[in-house]
Amino acid sequence: MALVVAVGVAVGGAYAARRAAPDRPAAPGARAATARPAPPTDRPVVPTNGRAAGAITYPAGGTGTFRTATALGAVAGRGGRLLRYRVAVEQGIGNVDVERFAREVAVILADPRGWTGGGEWRLQRVGRDDRADFSVLLTTPVTRGRLCADPADHYTSCRNGDQVVINVARWVHGVPHFPDLADYRRYLLNHEVGHRLGRGHELCPRAGGPAPVMLQQTLNLHGCTPNAWPEVDGALLSGPSGQYDDPIPAEDPPAGDG
Template sequence: MGECRDRELVRGDSPGRVRQVRPNVSSHARSRALGCGTLKAVERVTEGARKSDWDIASAGHDPADARGPADGPEADDDAEYEAEPGGERRSAEPLRASWQPAGTAPPERPRRTGVKKFTAAFGWRVYLVPILLVVTALVVFDTTRDPGTTDTAAGGARGGGDGGAPQSDPVATEVPAEQVKLDIPTAELPEGGDYDKTGKGTWHVVPLDENSGERAGKSGRLYTYTVEVEDGLDPGSFAGDDSFAATVEATLSDSRSWPGTGDVSLQRVDDTHPAPDFRVSLTSPDTTKQLCGDVIPFESSCYIGSPHERVVINLSRWVRGAKAFSGNMALYQQYVINHEVGHALNNGHVGCAEDGALAPVMMQQTFGVANDYVAQLNDMPGGDRGAVPADGKVCQPNAWPVPQPKGD
């Protein structure tokens, strides 16, 4: 036991650690010199600070790795052999000893869980893996989603004809007409094309062609009419004389027009006719005001009776229409022809008869289709006072005196 007390404590270490003094003797001689059966192991501590096996394990390394090649050829002498407490050390056993007395169980080292082992083995890479998984999922979602859901969720699928969707953005897109609120002021002239404001105050008759001059209607009194254009107007603003004349004749020959009532027949004639019943005349705004007056401060058309019998179609309205028609120029042109010819057939102004129904063709739809608003305009001095009641009714635009002719 005296030999056991001669072991050297390492300065600065705890009493539980000893420093193995390795004289240059054989392994067998060392075992004889320190052959105490009460010693369990001798831990070899090198000069300087050395981490415990626990510290090395917490860094993710096996304690045996810390004693790798640096221990040289004698590394085999340090194999993990343990002597039974109180027993004799065999000559093949290394010199490893501790201060642990015989019969005392060695302290159990805390075992590392799977998560701790994984974290210790891979370090910062453990935290990088879930981030990469999230980024990958986002990229896959973005590349596999329907490409049309972003650009066309509000307006539906963009067609490229029967061949499917276009492969690139369009260079121009349509601009749909805005829905007009029909119960607010709508008498102002809409924005639109250019037109001549002034003409010469005289008109020329548009001649018939081989497809013109047919009688429309088989019953009632026959009314004849000419189609005329004021001199001095630029034909480019209204597509020319022939276009205007064709629109007038096609409208008055339609079964929804006045011949559809069965009360009258209409027939277009030229300047060879001695005395037509009325003259449908495209007229500049300035000349229109001279003939029709300007009591209501908005562009309008009118009918001038005897001795002129002239249906005055205001060029500004022919080119731009009316707000109540929401940009439907063809419907407005049909309306203004039927409305003014209705005056030539002795029809006066009326208001909207049924809320939400089609407006009567003799309603002043150039100004609007709301009774309250049209009545307000008519109440001006010189207006058609009392023709339209202010009863809150609002109709829909309509161009025809017979919207549903018999047999249709």
Template structure:
């Protein structure tokens, strides 16, 4: 990975607004007018002295030339400035848009450059690693859960499953808006026709329908809960299973790991919104009896029940299964899929 050019360090007082640069090296100095009003001009044809006429004092420069002594140098300076503005070279490396908008010249050296061909951004990460950059991770909580307010109409047709959206007490301190955002995203994801209520999902007895309820409503069939990193590790067998942060479903409890919620997964390449929808759909998919699957075809969309939090590569999931069996044998066939958040994605 090619290192960007080193720039001299600056202090806060040395920084200039974006786009500002010093005058270009080699630009000519402004033309300067030279004027010496103290020099005595030569007097031609001075009148002779007459004894019968008193001698008059010699006229000074100002009295001899009057206002012209000030006007002439002023005109020279104005002309010099006009010539300088006219002949000053334009910034040859400035974009057309900058010139049209009056922007300043671009720096001689780029402030930041794109990656060279064949190089990748960031350190080498195993696909199952938790991305090192992102929001603050809620590491611990109170291990008690609070039902968030909010309900929905019944979405879909078929057997009805009611669910609540909950959050572990204490983790909302990391983000005061987390409750509203989490509740909205869970409900909008499960109500989306690309999710599990899609009519194409009929198997045997028919499709399903979903409805969000809260603490004032009937008992839920399953609970979608955002929990701290430590609570998720305890619930999802981090110590005895695959040693990477993940979410899981245990009975009626769908635990979504807050560490993944704020950092996502390497396989989603920074698309945090799509990863969050994937995590919801994947874990709720287990509620309906779906097991893990592998990538079915090279370069295709990953099935939502593929363990995309860990990888979209069959070979890597095959190796992880050697550490802890994930319930489905994944062949080491070299297939690599594209990340996907939906059970029924639009083609």
């Protein structure tokens, strides 16, 4: 959650999963077939709704190396400076398709309620070998501590120079006061990318109102209500500059065998 000095990370080793053929509806009047188990597939699934984390597993610390999404995405936003970003997942995090995770990141960052909605920024996802202005990294908690130059914190995420570091523990578990996991993930990504765009932490401007996305909602809402987006009702929502002195919770246990 804090702004820290940049450190390096090796990002490489592209990974792409096989895609399953889509289902097709039966012709009118056709007899229903007896249900049969779906064929096995090696394509893992990243859940996008609800608090259940599906099959995502991770150890406390991963390998420190990453597999990087390869696809080039469309430019999101109607005007402003263009920044290109790549997406990578740390080796050791299990059952995450890096290409699908990258698409989820791209959908969030392209939403008109996000940073590309106001005409100040355009964002484009690029592949492993393309020039990028920043990287979005899904990391284990220990690697998060190393990349964020804050080894004692295995709970939060951060922006460190040109690295947007997303702690897989928060991606899997969310936080207790943010009831919808999918919405929390949108907040988490928008908050850390907001730091890369030059924005600092903000305070709750009005009790009972939506929290600015740059409030440290992972730690506390301070009277505001959860909010995942920079823009609310068509306008950028900001609060007074500053941050609260909230304690960092204890880290979560690893999920599965990793």
